[in-house]
Amino acid sequence: MDLTANDVSKFLQVSEEAVLTWTKEGKVPSYQLSGEYRFNREEIEEWMLRQVNLDDLHIDPKEHPKGLQQFNLYRALHKGLVLKDVEGESKEELIRNSMEIISKQLEIDAEVLTNLLLDREKLMSTAINRGVAVPHAREFLLSSANDIVAVVHPKTPLEYGALDGEKVHTLFFLFACQDKRHLNLLAKIAFFCHQPENLEALKQKLDKRELLSSIKAWESNLNQLQPA
Secondary structure (H helix, E strand, O other), X not given: OEEOHHHHHHHHOOOHHHHHHHHHOOOOOOEEEOXXXXXXXXXXXXXXXXXXXHHHHOOOHHHOXXXXXXXXXXXXXXXXXXXXXXXXXXXXXXXXXXXXXXXXXXXXXXXXXXXXXXHHHHHOOOEEEOOEEOOOOOOOOOOOOOXXXXXEEEOOOEOOOOOOOOOEOEEEEEEOOOHHHHHHHHHHHHHHHHOHHHHHHHHOOOOHHXXXXXXXXXXXXXXXXXXX
């Protein structure tokens, strides 16, 4: 799937000018078509997952486009679950045990979901560093009209193949109903987990009500920072 600079700016919630600047600096994978920059969807997804230090991009919340996907992470988690102390001594076992529960919410066979998620992990770890991972299935979209995010806390932090070497304490299982919404949510989760106060909240294993409140306040603050 080919993306324009404008598409990428919406996923990252920054200006199109910022995306073009990063592209010219070689920070974002791209190619040129008829003199214009184009972006491969899968390369952008992997690039977002691999950002070790988002500060290198100099992202300014005041640049966020007004009204873009407001509260979409809050809504997706509201439709999903928060699971604490899920058993699993390996990535595979944790994903399998999580899907035994989450699949009922999605009304999809647990084994099918597990295999899709593990196939994605074989290509590249979905850990985004700082003890967080965002497991998702490649080329899989929900047939419903709603995106769903399920947050899982393993009973014991787990080795997950993260670039920073940290064990994972929180997993955001992401299931979107549209390709572009998938990328936008992936970027939103990465930005949320980049904030130290949000990471501390995740480590406390908040229940669903508390985590929803935290995410809603964070997304609301982003919207308030947007220019009029």
